Amino acid sequence: MVRASATPPVEKFVSASGLRVYRMRLEVFPGFDAHVHLVLGLDVPILIDAGSGLGNCNTDLTARFEAVHAEFGEKIGLKDVGRVLVTHGHMDHFGGVQFVREQSGAGVGIHVLDKRVLTHYEERVVIASKSLREFLVRAGVSGASASEMMDMYLIGKGFYHSVAVDTLLEEGIELFGCMRFVHVPGHCGGQVCIVMDDILFAADHVLARITPHQSPESITRHVGLGHYLESLRKVRDLPGVRVSLGGHEVPVTNLAQRVDEIREAHQKRLERVLAICAEPQNIKAVAVALFGPLQGYNALLGIEEAGAHVEYLYQRAELGVANLEQVQGETEPAIQYVRL
Ligand SMILES: [Zn+2]
Numbered sequence: 001m002v003r004a005s006a007t008p009p010v011e012k013f014v015s016a017s018g019l020r021v022y023r024m025r026l027e028v029f030p031g032f033d034a035h036v037h038l039v040l041g042l043d044v045p046i047l048i049d050a051g052s053g054l055g056n057c058n059t060d061l062t063a064r065f066e067a068v069h070a071e072f073g074e075k076i077g078l079k080d081v082g083r084v085l086v087t088h089g090h091m092d093h094f095g096g097v098q099f100v101r102e103q104s105g106a107g108v109g110i111h112v113l114d115k116r117v118l119t120h121y122e123e124r125v126v127i128a129s130k131s132l133r134e135f136l137v138r139a140g141v142s143g144a145s146a147s148e149m150m151d152m153y154l155i156g157k158g159f160y161h162s163v164a165v166d167t168l169l170e171e172g173i174e175l176f177g178c179m180r181f182v183h184v185p186g187h188c189g190g191q192v193c194i195v196m197d198d199i200l201f202a203a204d205h206v207l208a209r210i211t212p213h214q215s216p217e218s219i220t221r222h223v224g225l226g227h228y229l230e231s232l233r234k235v236r237d238l239p240g241v242r243v244s245l246g247g248h249e250v251p252v253t254n255l256a257q258r259v260d261e262i263r264e265a266h267q268k269r270l271e272r273v274l275a276i277c278a279e280p281q282n283i284k285a286v287a288v289a290l291f292g293p294l295q296g297y298n299a300l301l302g303i304e305e306a307g308a309h310v311e312y313l314y315q316r317a318e319l320g321v322a323n324l325e326q327v328q329g330e331t332e333p334a335i336q337y338v339r340l
């Protein structure tokens, strides 16, 4: 993960019709930043994403609102937020929703495919953990390392409790007379980008430097590299986008070019996976070959990323299973993939 220290704590943007956007940087996990965006000039102040609610994040959020008041002269506080729009169901974007609701009583919006993450969080963690564990075993991650990775996955997940959702962010609707939603599943199943005048709130769909994290659809429906690449097409040529504000890193002013770079990076990674699988490999071995030995949470992210690429190639019959007899005979086999 890359620290987005290049962005200022608060940065102001003005849309073509004069709406004011305050981009606030928050520390969402130790050493890892994300942005939330406050939109002013509509009937009510709108907050896009809410940070993680963990560690310093809520304190950062309060301080950023104070800075918007003190440094930019906006008569606004956190208590005035009228609606929180959550771009997708990842902790670094929705974890702070409870705090924002406590402070403001704001209603919450999210895409229907991530609604469950907010409204049935406790259930979702149990079910997602089972799928993740199954994936790790098939990927070749053995008992103790699998348990360690599961512990990593569950860090911080105990603190959040379900909240009600008031609004569904669907394609085809317009909110506040100026916001449209583009459903872009891939990085997350209910990921949306928000179009407002000449500004695109790209969330984690398009980032300036890193390629947004991918994980296999075998863990969570509607994620996966195939969906992601299709979704990139949906935003590449959106008309009239002057600046794209992502959930992490610096703003993007050349959206189509950045989309092409991300596509190309995945294409190269797919070619590497095919080369690695000239000999049979499990997903863990593919991850090590791609990224080198990884520790802690990055090891989990690396295996998911490798898994998403292997799954994409398997779905397209470019990889096959090399140890079919073993897979058939064992209850918890690791699958070996080979180039076809
Ligand atoms: Zn995300």
Ligand SMILES: [Zn+2]
Residues within 6 Å of the ligand: 034, 090, 092, 093, 204, 247, 248
């Ligand atoms: Zn994120």
